[in-house]
Amino acid sequence: MLIVAALGGNAMLQRGEALTEDNQRRNIRRAAKPLADLVRAGHRLVVTHGNGPQVGLLALQGIAYKPDELFSLDVLGAESEGMIGYMIEQELENELAHQVPVATLLTQVIVDARDPAFRNPTKFIGPVYDYEEARTRADHLGWQIARDGDHWRRVVPSPRPAEIPDLNIIRFLIERGAIAICAGGGGIPVIRRPDGSLTGVEAVIDKDAVSARLAIELGADRLLLLTDVDGVYRDFGTDHATRLSHLTLAEAEGIDAPAGSMGPKLQAARDFAARGGDAVIGRLDDALNLVAGRAGTRIHRPA
Numbered sequence: 001m002l003i004v005a006a007l008g009g010n011a012m013l014q015r016g017e018a019l020t021e022d023n024q025r026r027n028i029r030r031a032a033k034p035l036a037d038l039v040r041a042g043h044r045l046v047v048t049h050g051n052g053p054q055v056g057l058l059a060l061q062g063i064a065y066k067p068d069e070l071f072s073l074d075v076l077g078a079e080s081e082g083m084i085g086y087m088i089e090q091e092l093e094n095e096l097a098h099q100v101p102v103a104t105l106l107t108q109v110i111v112d113a114r115d116p117a118f119r120n121p122t123k124f125i126g127p128v129y130d131y132e133e134a135r136t137r138a139d140h141l142g143w144q145i146a147r148d149g150d151h152w153r154r155v156v157p158s159p160r161p162a163e164i165p166d167l168n169i170i171r172f173l174i175e176r177g178a179i180a181i182c183a184g185g186g187g188i189p190v191i192r193r194p195d196g197s198l199t200g201v202e203a204v205i206d207k208d209a210v211s212a213r214l215a216i217e218l219g220a221d222r223l224l225l226l227t228d229v230d231g232v233y234r235d236f237g238t239d240h241a242t243r244l245s246h247l248t249l250a251e252a253e254g255i256d257a258p259a260g261s262m263g264p265k266l267q268a269a270r271d272f273a274a275r276g277g278d279a280v281i282g283r284l285d286d287a288l289n290l291v292a293g294r295a296g297t298r299i300h301r302p303a
Helices: 021-040 052-065 073-095 131-141 167-175 207-218 249-253 262-273 284-292
Strands: 002-007 044-049 102-105 108-111 123-129 144-148 151-156 161-163 179-182 188-192 198-200 222-227 232-234 242-244 246-248 278-283 297-300
Touching: 002 021, 002 207, 002 284, 021 044, 021 073, 021 284, 044 073, 044 167, 044 207, 052 073, 052 123, 073 102, 073 179, 073 188, 073 198, 102 167, 123 131, 123 144, 131 144, 131 151, 161 207, 167 179, 167 207, 207 222, 207 262, 222 262, 222 284, 246 249, 249 262, 249 297, 262 278, 262 297, 278 284
Parallel strands: 002 044, 002 222, 044 179, 102 179, 108 188, 222 278, 246 297
Antiparallel strands: 108 161, 123 151, 144 151, 188 198, 232 242, 278 297
8 A cells, every 4th residue: 555654753853852963863763664664564655754853953053154144944944854854765775775766855835825824833943942042032033932842942834735746756756666755844835926936935834734635645545643652642641541543533623632742643634534545643663553453543534
């Protein structure tokens, strides 16, 4: 079957880890094995990934270099997509002994310039801070900030994906047996001008939303939303927390999940399931069992 596997941020960086090359490389090497297991089991694979910490760090590096000549978020998104994609590509090639072609594609994603997200930034990027440091940086750099758990982070616009103009190239790679690593960090955000040309825009698109859109457009059989928890829980964080093995679309609508964590994954799962596919949320290490229905939380449309 054709699987779109969306890697959560934990695949590249555990919470609290320093954003170093060595830490990212080690985590990606670990992530490559369960992904390769899917390929060894005979499945076709498309990989997407997040980039929130990385794109935020690149923005900070730009500020440290020339604060008055900053690169825009679409350019930084392309840079992070290439950097992370390179590491995933290499580790997958090594894990599969170079028997399967792997290609990283810088992927443009069209958004609507009138999307209300541009007036209400919600997407976390960059490192975490205590409130005082976050407030100081926000005042100095013109950021908007929001609470992320016990810390504070920068937030930027996260418009909904409207179109993936690079779909034909992704299909071309899949048809030739390649693993496509694409739409990294939600893809490079662009808008369409009145004359039909494209130009970048200041935003970071949600990776799970793009992964669902990509899976729908490709006609994928499964959308795997891979994270560091073993599924969706009812009453999460309480003594009564219960993992849910499966959810219908209606049941998934009733789950109260934070916008900064499980919320986008549930929304993406509902989007894909509404089109007739099966979406599964669960641990990266359980990838094969997620496909087989032995782990995670399956979100599906009733038969």
